[in-house]
Amino acid sequence: MRIRGAVLEEIGRERPYAASRPLTISELELSDPGPGEVLVRMEAAGLCHSDLSVVDGNRVRPVPMLLGHEAAGRVEALGPGVEDLRVGQRVVMVFLPRCEECAGCATDGRMPCAPGTAANNAGELLGGGTRLHRDGEPVAHHLGVSAFATHAVVDRRSVVAVPDEVPPEVAAVLGCAVLTGGGAVVNAGAWAPGQTLAVVGLGGVGMAALLTAVGLGHGPVVGVDAVPAKLERALALGAAAAWSPADALAAGVSADVVVEAAGHPKAFETAVELTAPGGRTVTVGLPSPTARSSISPLGLVAQARSIVGSYLGSAVPARDVPRYAQLYLDGALPVEELVTRRIALDDVNEALDELAEGRAVRQVIVFD
Incomplete structure (x- = not known):
């Protein structure tokens, strides 16, 4: 045809x-x-x-x-x-x-x-x-x-x-956006009740991660992005706070689970820095193959932090897409x-x- x-x-x-x-x-x-x-x-x-x-x-x-x-x-x-x-x-x-x-x-x-x-x-x-x-x-x-x-x-x-x-x-x-961003929170991030969560990079995938986390309601959700309009949108969608990367680092913001969804080495470094002791950084962004980041290995060892790579939100689509569809129909995922x-x-x-x-x-x- x-x-x-x-x-x-x-x-x-x-x-x-x-x-x-x-x-x-x-x-x-x-x-x-x-x-x-x-x-x-x-x-x-x-x-x-x-x-x-x-x-x-x-x-x-x-x-x-x-x-x-x-x-x-x-x-x-x-x-x-x-x-x-x-x-x-x-x-x-x-x-x-x-x-x-x-x-x-x-x-x-x-x-x-x-x-x-x-x-x-x-x-x-x-x-x-x-x-x-x-x-x-x-x-x-x-x-x-x-x-x-x-x-x-x-x-x-x-x-x-x-x-x-x-x-x-x-x-x-x-x-894509919800399967990847939501999966970074639910599957790879294993976000649990009582924990805080931050999302670095509020494009489609990052905002989907934030929206999923707000819908789950396990704890405070923080948005981080360099674009002021995206920070305003994150607050409108239910984020407890929204920061530029520089302001978040200066204010000592930290979270138990941090999702990096920007696909940029600096965003990845920011996400690692914002991860609390004992916390987990989940990176789902796709940077250039030649991109490189610099982090402190000591910070991982001494503070028992971990970094997890997650492609497609570590999802099984046949299982996860219907879950998100039902959350939407239930009014929990707008x-x-x-x-x-x-x-x-x-x-x-x-x-x-x-x-x-x-x-x-x-x-x-x-x-x-």
Whole structure:
């Protein structure tokens, strides 16, 4: 079938992206779903730093590539062997599918799926190969999803069904921002009642971590970011306090669990400094592969602090997405507050500038 989508032509074009236009809105051919695959009509897709990291070259992927990985839509067709979904059902896209057979899948979310990671790096689906073509040439999939398009064919293991009562914009954000940020608090952070929690970096993932923590209500939640508007938003969402990094360090702020979601070495250093004795730093941000930080090993040893890396919030999507969906339906997780801007597919290059300049929490492409 013919679809319309945003294709990354080359990596590393200069900003502003509104002028350099790294993404081209193209007509493409999408194959029918094969065995174990699903055709999804997109309803909403969020813009995330993981998309930006491919555009700016921090994460090198094959191009041309149809970008987008955080999304929700309706099932339009089922490939042979898919019997646990129905046409018309709303599904959340998952950007790291799990084969459920490798050593990584046996760690309850702590380690990523090895075949899923290999497929993502190759720009293919978990079942192998691509389903996208333009002018007869293959186009790579982004993280097994390629959500910046009207439709996508994905592996069954790249979707999780949610109730129809979950709106598409909320469902989309569940699949990355909430799965990653919430998982940093619940899974990797193991935040417990009576403890304090701080979030360093209040973009989409960081704000989702803060929102999840506020909803859990185990103890005071502190937001840390260099952008004043984000600090104001954190307070509006229920944070007990909000600080700039410099002010937080000067004031001696500390927390039992600190989530670093900025993906910057200085943010990581700040998060470690803010971690209380006996506490845990959880880092979920994705910095440049060449980024380096400087911390005191003595501070870890003498104060019994620990640092935990967490990819995708150490989540098992089939387990965790329904949990967050239910928290939303119960009124405990107002995910809609993360969406700060709604755009059309044609506006995606300008939206990348908003993301790169730190002005947006979550921008969502809304499809007709």
